[in-house]
Amino acid sequence: EVxxxxxxxxxxxPGGSLRLSCAASGFTFNNYNMNWVRQAPGKGLEWVSYISxxxxxxxxxxxxxxxxxxxxxxxxxxxxxxxxxxxAEDTAVYYCAREGEAVADYWGQGTLVTVSS
Amino acid sequence: xIQMTQSPSTLSASVGDRVTITxxxxxxxxxxxxxxxxxPGKAPxxxxxxxxxxxxxxxxxxxxxxxGTEFTLTISSLxxxxxATYYCQQYNSYSWTFxxxxxxDIK
Numbered sequence: 001e002v003x004x005x006x007x008x009x010x011x012x013x014p015g016g017s018l019r020l021s022c023a024a025s026g027f028t029f030n031n032y033n034m035n036w037v038r039q040a041p042g043k044g045l046e047w048v049s050y051i052s053x054x055x056x057x058x059x060x061x062x063x064x065x066x067x068x069x070x071x072x073x074x075x076x077x078x079x080x081x082x083x084x085x086x087x088a089e090d091t092a093v094y095y096c097a098r099e100g101e102a103v104a105d106y107w108g109q110g111t112l113v114t115v116s117s
Numbered sequence: 118x119i120q121m122t123q124s125p126s127t128l129s130a131s132v133g134d135r136v137t138i139t140x141x142x143x144x145x146x147x148x149x150x151x152x153x154x155x156x157p158g159k160a161p162x163x164x165x166x167x168x169x170x171x172x173x174x175x176x177x178x179x180x181x182x183x184x185g186t187e188f189t190l191t192i193s194s195l196x197x198x199x200x201a202t203y204y205c206q207q208y209n210s211y212s213w214t215f216x217x218x219x220x221x222d223i224k
Contacts, residue, residue, distance in 0.1 A: 035213070037213070044204065044215055044216070044217050044218045045155075045161065045204055045206075045215040045218075046215070047212045047213040047214065047215070050211060050212070050213075059211045059212060061212055095160055095161075101166045101167065101170070102149065102166070102208045103151040103163060103166045103206060103208055103213075104151075104153070104161070104163065104206070104213070105163050105166070105172065106163075107160035107161050107162070108160060109159075109160050110160055
């Protein structure tokens with residue numbers, strides 16, 4: 001069974017940093033591209049970042065470019081999102097999502113990031 | 118960037134109703150369109166990919182159609198478990214873009 005479990009969310013002050021993790025199991029992690037997608041409270045889904053299976057290709061949404069860094073450790077079956085210079089508008093549930101058939105075919109349960117003073 | 122527009126934003130329906138949701142892309146995305154379902158407090162779940170391919174384990178009452186800029190998701194006979202929010206997603210170019218969502222609630 002495919003499982004994606006996010007962790008690392010919490011309350012952080014504006015300008016602060018946070019590192020999210022996503023532990024993958026039930027599939028061959030190093031065969032799949034991965035993504036982060038977020039959802040602000042009561043709002044829709046917003047793609048955040050993409051990393052290819054071997055980390056050679058990385059993309060970011062304009063809203064996080066220069067502040068967030070995606071990475072992965074295939075030996076540990078883990079995906080990461082380092083978030084710096086956090087803003088109130090970054091408050092959201094952050095999901096990791098596996099890419100299959102070019103879409104998000106499996107999602108984690110999400111981790112809540114709240115940016116507030 | 119490609120923009121995705123869903124309609125309606127909210128849809129009230131009864132169990133057994135046929136339900137159709139529309140998604141329009143700001144430019145052609147061929148058939149690179151997916152639909153997912155999200156229930157409150159839960160992660161989204163993939164229903165349809167490549168405009169009309171049913172994801173594994175998804176009931177056959179769900180179907181998708183369209184190409185280019187206009188797409189539809191149809192639920193042939195709405196079931197109690199189907200009351201949720203539905204999102205379309207394009208993946209023709211990086212990045213992914215989602216529609217704003219359509220909430221299907223009980224009439």
